[in-house]
Amino acid sequence: MALATTLSATSSETEEPKSVRGRSRFLSQNGRVALTCDKNPKICLIKGSAGPDCCTKKCVNFSTDRLNCGRCGKKCSFGKICCEGKCVNPKTNEKHCGKCGNKCNAKGSCVYGMCSYA
Incomplete structure (x- = not known):
């Protein structure tokens, strides 16, 4: 029984360094080029x-x-957003009121990012 314990301890000791060596080689390899x-x-x-x-x-x-x-x-400066490649103020821009593409109707104006704010 003592002999079996000694053999198992010896075999596990030799297996461990192989796995550590294998990992370090893997990590040292260069990855894919970005x-x-x-x-x-x-x-x-x-x-x-x-x-x-x-x-x-x-x-x-x-x-x-x-x-x-x-x-x-x-x-774009503070408070402005980029819509269609132009910096606009979404609080006052009638074509981009509150967000890009939100167009106010002909009678409404854009105030605080809302169309026809009263």
């Missing part, structure tokens, strides 16, 4: 992408991105 849109602009057209436009190696949407509104690096 694809960026500056090298391949079509990557921005893939489903799930942040947008169809490429700006500083990132996919963005020039129509709605506050940090790249209409073009790379054009930031």
Whole structure:
């Protein structure tokens, strides 16, 4: 019985370092190369992408991105949002009242982001 215990302890000791060595080799290998849109602009057209436009190696949407509104690096100031590539104030803009595309009717005006606020 003592011999069986000694053999099992010895075999488990030799197995453990192999698994540790295998893991460290796996982690030391280089992973896949990251694809960026500056090298391949079509990557921005893939489903799930942040947008169809490429700006500083990132996919963005020039129509709605506050940090790249209409073009790379054009930031909308505080309180403004990017709609159709233009920075607008959603509290007063009648074509984008409260949010992009929310158009007030001909008689109403946009006040505090609401059409025809009275």
